[in-house]
Ligand SMILES: O=C(O)c1ccc(O)c(O)c1
């Protein structure tokens with residue numbers, strides 16, 4: 001299919017937008033009229049620039065408030081259209097988008113609307129142009145694709161067809177299932193947009209909060225599959241009005257855009273293949289088969305069920321490495337290995353492997369120079385690591401190869417947004433082969449009963465959230481969970497959780513909505529890349545024993561206000577003796593309606609950057625203790641102020 005994107009979706013001047021769109025290998029653009037009006041060159045020059053970049057100008061949009069007008073206004077609009085047709089011919093653009101009328105002057109008479117669109121299509125046909133009619137969710141009379149299709153059918157002109165936009169249909173919770181019954185050749189264009197579910201006015205939602213498929217919560221796969229079942233073979237296009245995209249570097253946005261289309265195509269292809277084979281849907285099976293035969297939908301290697309974190313690697317300098325090693329040992333990690341050929345150390349506890357990399361000149365070290373102490377790489381368990389990396393590359397991740405020492409294994413790896421390396425490793429494999437027994441630097445600590453990494457939380461710059469969400473969904477196969485706003489003493493932090501179906505790989509993405517929160521300060525401190533690890537949560541089956549043991553080894557737990565425990569007693573039906581024990585150990589709690597319970601405690605931050613959390617999940621608890629985040633952030637701020645005052 002031809003892949004295109006509306007110019008409104010990206011930041012920059014029109015010229016810069018075209019360059020970013022071409023670099024991401026799109027076939028064409030939807031030219032958003034305001035972008036053309038403010039363009040400094042002529043239509044012919046734009047046509048040439050686009051052609052030089054290998055881009056077609058596939059759609060001119062939008063043409064507003066046309067159909068269903070009183071006669072005098074209709075005549076004036078025809079003149080307006082003829083002028084736009086002149087421009088389109090100069091641009092070499094074959095199709096105009098007419099969106100449903102929002103004018104108070106318009107009349108709700110479908111016959112009139114059809115007759116007027118017929119006339120417009122007739123005028124367009126004289127110049128070999130075509131008209132596509134789109135239902136806007138807030139059109140005065142026409143909001144639904146069925147209404148728009150009804151008018152297109154009535155108008156009955158070969159140069160008039162329907163334009164579908166997933167946002168308008170799905171935002172109104174209209175049923176897309178009827179789309180498959182529309183003749184595919186009468187659908188002239190399909191615009192795709194996803195969006196988070198927000199309770200707000202639909203115009204505001206549409207003009208500020210759309211995002212790419214795979215970044216939101218609308219069922220865009222079902223929508224697009226319906227168009228394919230209808231027999232649609234035209235453009236697969238993105239039209240995204242998004243306040244953050246307007247300021248995000250447009251090369252990244254364009255790559256995300258292409259990734260989202262490849263992902264959408266492959267998801268639809270899987271659906272169609274299932275429909276064609278299973279015989280579960282007799283009525284649609286032939287249409288699914290035809291669509292698969294006709295279309296060259298993207299086919300990345302299949303998604304795999306990833307396991308959890310195999311290892312997490314920290315890139316630091318020697319001094320920070322020493323401090324981190326002490327922290328790990330206090331947390332009950334044994335120093336089990338020294339790398340054969342590099343300044344790299346391995347610390348283990350349960351199934352957790354932490355790596356400290358201080359190798360001068362290494363990428364880990366470069367990352368430290370750029371970001372400060374952070375996670376530079378991680379290993380994720382995959383049934384077939386090579387295929388997992390190949391899927392990521394097919395979905396536009398950069399492949400990563402590291403310089404190998406003697407006898408070292410090359411793990412398939414890719415670069416995640418922001419630059420950390422993601423390695424894929426087989427279940428049960430360890431890093432031991434690359435490491436030898438270290439010279440003991442300190443008496444071995446007592447293990448703290450930590451078993452595995454429960455989740456990793458990242459602090460991201462605000463324009464990285466959508467990029468990360470798409471990466472996590474399309475490449476790591478995670479699904480979006482709760483998205484919450486948490487109150488820091490100096491502003492709100494949005495926290496979005498993602499997890500896989502097996503619940504053994506969990507990520508939390510934090511973005512500060514204020515410039516003044518600790519999260520925002522940490523993100524700023526990481527410089528250009530904007531973001532890094534925020535905290536790492538480690539699981540235990542006995543948090544009381546763990547916290548006590550680790551405290552005795554020097555771990556400093558974040559002090560929680562006594563008021564918190566009084567509130568806990570009032571709020572939750574917890575045993576008082578239990579709560580008092582929690583209080584002595586600074587353990588906090590959450591419960592879920594289904595009877596699940598979450599007990600957790602936070603360490604004081606490491607180097608003012610990230611912290612560790614110890615967590616105990618019980619009874620199917622599936623969240624992250626977000627109710628306690630405000631208390632945690634206030635406690636961190638108090639600790640920070642105390643530390644600053646003490647200096
Ligand atoms: O917000 C708008 O006005 C607008 C214009 C054109 C479109 O295709 C659309 O989906 C929305």
Ligand SMILES: [Mg+2]
Nearest residue numbers: 134165191239
């Ligand atoms: Mg649209």
